[in-house]
Amino acid sequence: MYQYDQYDQTLVDERVAQFRGQVRRYLAGELSDDEFRPLRLMNGLYLQRHAPMLRVAIPYGLLSSRQLRMLAHIARRYDKDYGHFTTRQNIQYNWPKLEETPDILADLATVEMHAIQTSGNCIRNVTADHLAGVAKDELEDPRLYCEIIRQWSTFHPEFSYLPRKFKIAVTGAIHDRAAAQVHDIGLNLIRNQQGEIGFRVLVGGGLGRTPIIGHVIREFLPERDLLSYLEAILRVYNQYGRRDNIYKARIKILVKALGPAKFGAQVEAEWEQIKNSGLVLDADEIERVRCYFAPPPYESEADRDLSFGQWLKGDKAFAAWVRHNVADHKIEGYRNVFVALKYPGVPPGDISADQMDAVADLADRYSFSQIRATHHQNLLLADVRQADLYPLWHALTAQKLAAPVIGTLADMICCPGLDFCSLANASSIGIAQQINEKFDRLDYLYDLGEIRLNMSGCMNACGHHHVGHIGILGVDKKGEEWYQISLGGSSENDATLGDILGPSVPKTEVANTLERILRVYVERREDDERFLDTFRRIGLEPFRARVYPAVGTSPAVLELEADAA
Incomplete structure (x- = not known):
């Protein structure tokens, strides 16, 4: 994995000192709320419902055991003994004290970590396939390109105040496990007919209030031109992206307004001006970074x-x-x-300090001291010898980290929702618990097969509900929590946005409604057909017909509410 050089460490240390002064001045009344807001956001600090929330960057999801032990220390010393892994391969702390956040950042800096650019209108944490470097279907390890992008984008003076936040994902495998098509920029590593490595470039993807699948604007971008082309995209967005309306400020809105062809033409024109500048990636630089991601010393037998x-x-x-x-x-x-962070009764993605220490110990013993954070709010120990699986399973079981549910209904994505987030309309964690209690039999979960259930507490879609095979969105109806359900989404190669089933259902009926949906699937599936494939074959109507008579909705009301949605 990448190791800081003296420049990296100096930048991070100086940012900690700078933020310590800013917090001191704010607490002393020398900075107003409006003046302090952009400063705290630059350092990953949000104001939530009950306490500040600190988001820590985990570049492309890769952690050392030493870093994970530091995250455990922070959970114990500064929080309520746990952390929360997100869909963007970061970790969040929900209970730090504002006056102690500089100390947290100082502790993080001692293990080459920080919270820079995890919030605010800038280029956020660059994400990748959690199986990068170890997947059978991989063409090229995307992590070295993620690291090159990270170094280019961190503190980039031109892109520190973009119209809105900006997210980049890189994938190097045949199977897209990084949700590249729903990012502001998605990069797919490919080979051209000459066997040269390059990128298929997508722009304008994203979820939130206006979910959109990204558009290809270049079928093949040479490896050497990666940074100059990204710079051209960002420049066009920075110049023409809307700043008058926060809900229309993402690049997806600009691409939609101009059309992908016209947007792509503007990028190409900008790129012509800069592509032979100092941003050219030569072979020596690529190899320099590649060395940080050399394979571990595998045993031949x-x-x-x-x-x-x-x-x-x-x-x-x-x-x-x-x-x-x-x-x-x-x-x-x-x-x-x-490593499943989906134990019944525990919010999806949460992990205690003791569990973090245990996973770090297991990584040292079985996985070359490295851990990965996944997009589905779990952890991953790569490079485990097959002969070590049995003792590793016993150790994970003792820590309640071995729930055998990956890829099942119980492996749901869930944002913090109304329990923590000041933007949320409804709770998510309680609904996750309701679903777990309803579907608590493993044999039933296994019979259902692969199902991606994603849940968000508001339209910001931190739980990626739009691209869940089953998506659940919390909505507010006159002060009451209701839940809208969508079916048929996917964030993989066949990326699609889910179709809204119909009117939202009351909080008490979410799990029961889900049960009716799944009964239709079990009755109508063919052979070993996945839920998603059954839905695509039979469409929305059989599910809708089963659900809404059960909750007493007339066809007329159903049609009106669906149109309004």
């Missing part, structure tokens, strides 16, 4: 322990965990292990 097959046959619980929480690895004898 990592799978020679024959007891693995015996454990699979003799322990049904272990076999279920392997089937659901363990993924293939590109190196024979190694596996990728998902």
